[in-house]
Amino acid sequence: MAFIIAVAQxxxxxxxxxxAANIAVALAQNGQKVVLLDTDPQQSLxxxxxxxxxxxxxxxxxxxxxxxxTGAVDRHKRSADFIVLDTPPHADxxxxxxxxxxxxxxxxxxxxxxxxxxxxxxxxxxxxxKTPYRFVLNRLPATGRLRDVVMDELKRRKAPVSPHTLGxxxxxxxxxxxxxxxxxSAARSPxxxxxxxxxxxxRPGKAQ
Ligand SMILES: Nc1ncnc2c1ncn2[C@@H]1O[C@H](COP(=O)(O)OP(=O)(O)O)[C@@H](O)[C@H]1O
Ligand SMILES: [Mg+2]
Numbered sequence: 001m002a003f004i005i006a007v008a009q010x011x012x013x014x015x016x017x018x019x020a021a022n023i024a025v026a027l028a029q030n031g032q033k034v035v036l037l038d039t040d041p042q043q044s045l046x047x048x049x050x051x052x053x054x055x056x057x058x059x060x061x062x063x064x065x066x067x068x069x070t071g072a073v074d075r076h077k078r079s080a081d082f083i084v085l086d087t088p089p090h091a092d093x094x095x096x097x098x099x100x101x102x103x104x105x106x107x108x109x110x111x112x113x114x115x116x117x118x119x120x121x122x123x124x125x126x127x128x129x130k131t132p133y134r135f136v137l138n139r140l141p142a143t144g145r146l147r148d149v150v151m152d153e154l155k156r157r158k159a160p161v162s163p164h165t166l167g168x169x170x171x172x173x174x175x176x177x178x179x180x181x182x183x184x185s186a187a188r189s190p191x192x193x194x195x196x197x198x199x200x201x202x203r204p205g206k207a208q
Pocket of ligand 1: 011012013014016017018019138139140166167168169170172173176
């Protein structure tokens, strides 16, 4: 039975599609059978997927519109090891369907308080749907006051935070433009190391 991961966050530009594509690729490279579902009407992952070269890691892919998502998940959950759901911004119906279907919600946040505030709707959604969630700090500077402010705020809220963070790295956009994940286009880069560490932490039973 597939482990289903939804990447959700109300704020556009937080890194949802980047995170979804990169963890899907890293899991696929690791020999897992992965299906990536793009539920965002903007379909950036559909366009990304269309660019994937034939030599890229094998990845199941569909772009079901909101209400078709449950059917797509049901079709794949017996045969896939992982189903990764990219979701639209706004905590609307489509995001709710994805969060409901998921075993774990990853919430990318960039190190700024407005980004953290914007995630509150997604946290409320995950709690309402009783789906475990984890923040993933994205574009995190290695040091600095902003990093400390955001870390402290998450600690104060006792929020579940992945120990695996992603730095602000140009490799992500470069890989995306080729239809690849960073673990394919720049396998030895710090970005790839970070993605592999995050992806290998995503396992059933480690959801809480
Ligand atoms: N860790 C990162 N380092 C550098 N650029 C990033 C990173 N994560 C995302 N980006 C860039 O930020 C922009 C928005 O990311 P995207 O994944 O499309 O966000 P969302 O899907 O939440 O709207 C893209 O241009 C992407 O390349
Ligand atoms: Mg997106």
